[in-house]
Amino acid sequence: MLKKYAPIFLLIFFVILALSSTTKGIVNGQATGITSKTSKNMIYEIMKGTYKVKGVQINYPQIFKLNNKGKQENINQLIKKEALKVLNYYSGEIDGLNLEINYNIKLKNANLLSIQYVGIGYKTGSPHPNRLFYTTNVNINLVSRVRLKDLVKVNEIAHKFKNGKFKALNANFKDIYNEYPIEYFINAFSKADSLDTIGTENQSDTFCYLSKDSLGISVSAGGGVDHAEFEIKFKDIVTIKTENGVWKSLNLLES
Numbered sequence: 001m002l003k004k005y006a007p008i009f010l011l012i013f014f015v016i017l018a019l020s021s022t023t024k025g026i027v028n029g030q031a032t033g034i035t036s037k038t039s040k041n042m043i044y045e046i047m048k049g050t051y052k053v054k055g056v057q058i059n060y061p062q063i064f065k066l067n068n069k070g071k072q073e074n075i076n077q078l079i080k081k082e083a084l085k086v087l088n089y090y091s092g093e094i095d096g097l098n099l100e101i102n103y104n105i106k107l108k109n110a111n112l113l114s115i116q117y118v119g120i121g122y123k124t125g126s127p128h129p130n131r132l133f134y135t136t137n138v139n140i141n142l143v144s145r146v147r148l149k150d151l152v153k154v155n156e157i158a159h160k161f162k163n164g165k166f167k168a169l170n171a172n173f174k175d176i177y178n179e180y181p182i183e184y185f186i187n188a189f190s191k192a193d194s195l196d197t198i199g200t201e202n203q204s205d206t207f208c209y210l211s212k213d214s215l216g217i218s219v220s221a222g223g224g225v226d227h228a229e230f231e232i233k234f235k236d237i238v239t240i241k242t243e244n245g246v247w248k249s250l251n252l253l254e255s
Helices: 002-027 036-041 069-090 154-162 182-190 246-250
Strands: 045-053 056-064 097-108 112-123 130-139 207-210 214-221 226-233
Touching: 045 069, 056 069, 056 112, 069 097, 069 112, 069 130, 097 130, 097 207, 112 207, 130 207, 130 214, 130 226, 154 182, 154 214, 154 226
Parallel strands: 056 097
Antiparallel strands: 045 056, 097 112, 112 130, 207 214, 214 226
């Protein structure tokens, strides 16, 4: 009797074994290279967009494969608009300007896209080129920018920065917080993340970005011709702004 059904038992055994192996591969990310958490967050993909006129080339990300095509278009328009605002440093004049900007994605999930731009610009007749750094943080759900003042209590973060609680990513600028009084950082952080005010009394060359576990801040350095980045872990930020729902909607505390 057992011999009669032995082939059937063997077949069932190997089918179960195969299914078990496949499931394990997917869970561990070995079959697709994506964990279940990553798959949940990766609801859109990134491709490169480029603005190129004369000596100016600005590369910026554009999203695609978002389920909501209308929202996707609006997000892409927002990203491009913010990326090109670097031209405000040159009053929009591109004659005699050599400028190259590239981007890095610091954080990408279903709720937030944090973009970091780095480049060099030189205007004919200028004494030296400028190393440029700026960011755009996009709330995917609301199709809006997220600025430093939307995320944290500026006074608290400014004091943490002044007291050396941020980690310098470039050791050459690790003591920059000693070069200015606390009022300077409070003012700069309050106005952070805007290229709209370049050339005005409200100009701030301070920008923030987010990674999976940290808040990054870039400040002007080297007499205004360079920049320096510093980071602090989310867990080391005492007060976050929960009243506007930004942290909750971005889900960063759970990441």
